[in-house]
Amino acid sequence: MTKLGLLVAKGVEKSFGLLPVLDGIDLEVSAGRTMALLGPSGCGKSTLLRVMAGFEPYDAGTVTVDGQPVNGPSPTRGMVAQSGTLFPWLTVRQNVGFGPREQGEPGVDATVKDLLVVTGLSDFADALPRQLSGGMRQRAAIAQVLANQPPLLLLDEPFGALDAQTRLRMHEWVRGLLAERPTSTVLVTHDVDEALLLGDQLGLLSARPASVVSLRDIAFGAERGRHTLTDPAFVSLKADVLDEVLGAA
Amino acid sequence: MLALVAWQLAWQWQLKPQTILPSPHQVLTAADTYFFGDPVATELSGVVYFRGAGWSHLATSILRCGQAWAIAVVVGLILGLGLGLSRWVADLLGPFTNALRAVPLFAWLPLLAVWFGLNTTSGGILIFIGALWPVVVATTDSVARVPIGQIETARMLGTPRSRLWRRVYLPSALPEIVTGLRLSLILAWTVVIIAELSGTTTGVGAMMTAGRESNQTDRIIVGVFIFALVGYAADSLLRLFTRRFIRWSAT
Numbered sequence: 001m002t003k004l005g006l007l008v009a010k011g012v013e014k015s016f017g018l019l020p021v022l023d024g025i026d027l028e029v030s031a032g033r034t035m036a037l038l039g040p041s042g043c044g045k046s047t048l049l050r051v052m053a054g055f056e057p058y059d060a061g062t063v064t065v066d067g068q069p070v071n072g073p074s075p076t077r078g079m080v081a082q083s084g085t086l087f088p089w090l091t092v093r094q095n096v097g098f099g100p101r102e103q104g105e106p107g108v109d110a111t112v113k114d115l116l117v118v119t120g121l122s123d124f125a126d127a128l129p130r131q132l133s134g135g136m137r138q139r140a141a142i143a144q145v146l147a148n149q150p151p152l153l154l155l156d157e158p159f160g161a162l163d164a165q166t167r168l169r170m171h172e173w174v175r176g177l178l179a180e181r182p183t184s185t186v187l188v189t190h191d192v193d194e195a196l197l198l199g200d201q202l203g204l205l206s207a208r209p210a211s212v213v214s215l216r217d218i219a220f221g222a223e224r225g226r227h228t229l230t231d232p233a234f235v236s237l238k239a240d241v242l243d244e245v246l247g248a249a
Numbered sequence: 250m251l252a253l254v255a256w257q258l259a260w261q262w263q264l265k266p267q268t269i270l271p272s273p274h275q276v277l278t279a280a281d282t283y284f285f286g287d288p289v290a291t292e293l294s295g296v297v298y299f300r301g302a303g304w305s306h307l308a309t310s311i312l313r314c315g316q317a318w319a320i321a322v323v324v325g326l327i328l329g330l331g332l333g334l335s336r337w338v339a340d341l342l343g344p345f346t347n348a349l350r351a352v353p354l355f356a357w358l359p360l361l362a363v364w365f366g367l368n369t370t371s372g373g374i375l376i377f378i379g380a381l382w383p384v385v386v387a388t389t390d391s392v393a394r395v396p397i398g399q400i401e402t403a404r405m406l407g408t409p410r411s412r413l414w415r416r417v418y419l420p421s422a423l424p425e426i427v428t429g430l431r432l433s434l435i436l437a438w439t440v441v442i443i444a445e446l447s448g449t450t451t452g453v454g455a456m457m458t459a460g461r462e463s464n465q466t467d468r469i470i471v472g473v474f475i476f477a478l479v480g481y482a483a484d485s486l487l488r489l490f491t492r493r494f495i496r497w498s499a500t
Contacts, residue, residue, distance in 0.1 A: 055401050075407040085402040089420045089497040099406035102416070128497050148406060 004031035005151030005184030011061035023209035032182035036199025044210035078145030079154040099148040271467040297459035321380035329388020372444020380437035387429020391422035424498040
C-alpha cells in the first residue's frame, strides 16, 4: 500500500456531552497538498485536527487516510501543536530521533542529522528544549514529527505563539520544506496571512458547531514569501477571505 | 560558629551541670576516642563498645538504613506507578494505602515488638515503613500529573501503551520523584536511631542509648553530630547522583 497521505473526511460529527462541536465535516486533502483551515475562534478547528490525528474519537461519519480508517494516534499522522510537542527532558537530537527509535528503524542517526540540517538546528543538537527560542522549538517539533516520514502532517496553529517576524520566517521555511518533501498537510489557523501563504487550498469553517462553509484553491504558485504579502492580488483575496471569516463568526 | 561560642559560654558559666552539658572540647575528645581510639582486644557479647568502635558502628547504621531504604524505594516506585497509572490498582489499593499512611510511624512499634521482638528486624521494618510513604506519594501524584500532551505525542510517534511508563511517565515525573526520594532517605536515617534503641549492640543509635544509660552526654552529642553529618552527606550525594537526570527541570 503506497502512502500518499490522501485524507478523506465524510460527514464527521462530534459532540462534547450536549455541546455539538463538529457538524458534518466533509473534506478531502489530495496527496502532497496543503489544506489551510480558517475559522472563527472556538469553532472546533483544533478538535477537527485532533480527530484527524486520532486523539479524539468521533461520533459519526468517517475519516480515512489512504483508505485506512483513523482510529487512534499513529506515526503515519504527525501533529504539531501551538504549545510544542517536544519532551523537555530530551535534547533536540534525542527528541528528533524519538519516533524512528521507538519503531526500531535503522539509520536513525543519519535521519536525525539530515533533519537538523534542514531545520538549521545542527548547532543546537545537544541543547534542551527550554534552551531554544520559540521559533527553534517549533522547528524542532516539526523535525521530530517529520523523522517518522509521515504521509500526513497536521499543524494546529503551530506558529501562534511566535512574534510576527519569526512567524513570517517560519512560513517561508515551511513553504520551502514542503516543496522539498511533498507531504499532505492540514494547517489549522486563525491567521489569514498564514493560511494564504501556506495553503494550496483554503477551507473556511463556520462558527461552532463547525461545518465547511467554502473551499477554494489558492493559486499564487510555489514561490511565496514576504513579497507575496504586498501583492495586490493577495491583498484583494485576503480582503475577501476576511469578509467571509468575519461573516462566518 | 556563634552557636559554638554560645555552647562554650553556657558550659563555662555552668548553666547546666557539666554531666548534662559537656564542653565542645569534651565532645571532640569523645569523638576522637570513638573513631580513633584503640579498640578492646576481645569483645564480649551484649556490650556496646565505644573506644575505637566508631567506624564499625557507622558502617552498621548506614547499611541498616541503606538496605531498608533501597527496598522501600523499589516497592514505593512500583506501588506509586501502579496507583498513579492504573485505575484498577488505584480502586483496589488506594483506600488501603491511604489508611495505612495515616498510621503514625511509631504506632507500628508496639505491634512490631510483639511480632518480631524489639530487635533489628523490627527496626528494619520500621525504617522501611517510614521511607516507603514519601516515595509512594511523590510517585503517585507526579505520574498522575504528567501532561496529556506528552502522552499523546509519544503515542503519535509510535510508543506502544506498554512502554509509556518508561518513555514518558517516569522521566516526566522524575523531578518530583527525586524530591520524594530525598525526603524518604532523610526519614529513613532519622528512624535508624529508633531501630537501634534496643536489641543490638552495634550502630550509632546503640552507642547513644548506652551513652544515655551511663549518663555520658558527650557520647550522645557525638551521636547527634554523626547523624547530622551523615544525613547531610547522604542527601548531598543523592542530589549529586540525580542531578544529571533532572537537569532539564531546573529553572
